Amino acid sequence: MKILATVGAFALGLLSEDVVWIFSNLIGKPIEEEAMGCLCSGIFALLLLLLLERLKVFTKRASIPASGCWNLILLFLGSVFLAEIVTERIESYEWTMISLELICMINLGTYHIYHKVVENYEERIEKAEILQENRMYLKQLEILQQSRQNIRILRHDLKNHLQLISSYLEKGEYEKAADYIESMEELQSVKGEYVKTGNVAVDSILNYKLEVIEKQTGCKPQLQIDIPCESMISEADLNIVLGNLLDNAGEALQKSDEKHLDIRLKYERGILYLSIYNSFDGVVYKSSNSKFKTRKRDDVKHGYGLQSVERVVKKYSGIMRITHDEQLFCVDLYFYV
Known part of the structure; x- marks a missing residue:
């Protein structure tokens, strides 16, 4: 050399x-x-x-x-x-x-x-990336602690709950029993927990980002997550992909009258599929080579999110497809892992 x-x-x-x-x-x-x-x-x-x-x-x-x-x-x-x-x-x-x-x-x-x-x-x-990762894991730790606390409370009162459900069933009040069981499920739910896959990296990123998006836009995301607990790609790459795409989706939702966010993450037969569809105001900027550009004034410091995602996709010999109409912006990714 x-x-x-x-x-x-x-x-x-x-x-x-x-x-x-x-x-x-x-x-x-x-x-x-x-x-x-x-x-x-x-x-x-x-x-x-x-x-x-x-x-x-x-x-x-x-x-x-x-x-x-x-x-x-x-x-x-x-x-x-x-x-x-x-x-x-x-x-x-x-x-x-x-x-x-x-x-x-x-x-x-x-x-x-x-x-x-x-x-x-x-x-x-x-x-900044390290700080954001720390916040994500701290958020996930708070969710786990709250979940454990809810389980302790439920376990402590389990005898009383079972006695009341048993009395409803003996009297033939099955609807009341079903409603009460449903209310018990709500007791176990944790505020700010959108996903619970067992994959710490995915859960941390999604729970943190989606809570921020809902606070800023009022949009409740639609989720379809089907992945194993083990990470299929590195946590750094996962953070780049999910972080940048969700940041872009959150910014687009703030400018849109409609509030729709659909996230799908699925792993099957060595292929990891991710799609993020969000509503937006229909305005897109493109460069001379048909690349998407940022709408922020300082385009020197911003506008690299999709480029970073594209580099990660190429790293895994994957496919990145971006489509949009006047109301919906769609990103589909395929990783061969």
């Missing part, structure tokens, strides 16, 4: 020198100064390296924003323009070299700052 990196660095340096030399001849201003040629090719090589690194790093979360690319290109062109002025206006060789070195240092410093800003932003995203 070290040998390949060294050879690649030399090859990139040669390529950048050739590109700069060819470009300068094409525009009719061949570079005669060695210092100017070295500076231009060096900055161009740094720019290429930075763009290659950004593309590799951002494959984890998102593509590099267009504004960032244009800023780097403007920095490169501006540096070349300043270097041209310096080499033509300053006669002293020493001051020319100092000026060119300062321009090169400015480029290096700017690239370094940009790199650190990106790293800091990714760390903030990771911390």
Whole structure:
């Protein structure tokens, strides 16, 4: 790997020198100064390296924003323009070299700052995800504790309940007995528990997200969950998929007059199927390549939810299908697990 990196660095340096030399001849201003040629090719090589690194790093979360690319290109062109002025206006060789070195240092410093800003932003995203996961598991722990408390109370009063049901049955009041049994089932229910599959990851994510959605929109979701207790995909991937899709569904429901949310999760014969259908206001934004775009103003920090989901689906060689009409937005996912 070290040998390949060294050879690649030399090859990139040669390529950048050739590109700069060819470009300068094409525009009719061949570079005669060695210092100017070295500076231009060096900055161009740094720019290429930075763009290659950004593309590799951002494959984890998102593509590099267009504004960032244009800023780097403007920095490169501006540096070349300043270097041209310096080499033509300053006669002293020493001051020319100092000026060119300062321009090169400015480029290096700017690239370094940009790199650190990106790293800091990714760390903030990771911390936010960890915090949300902690809240999900805390919510699930509260549900389990409340469920156990309800079971203790029911067990404590079980003798009295059975005596009353027995008296209803002896008198032939079967409807009253049935109603009373139904009321006992309600006593066991726990507020905020939408699903109880035994899969801790699925239960934690759904119970947490659906409670937030119901509080914000008043929508009571329709659920059809049929999965085993064991996780079929990693909890991190499951959190990315369910978290992003439910966040999008919640935002869409807030803008919609109709409040409908249908969630289906089923596992059968090595295939995990997930569908989330929600009502929305019929407004969708798409980019030039037909990708769905965020409706938020800050599209640099937002709008990566579906891209993250799509990457997870590809990881499991799955299928992602998105359809919509004027009232319903539908996402269907198939994971081959």
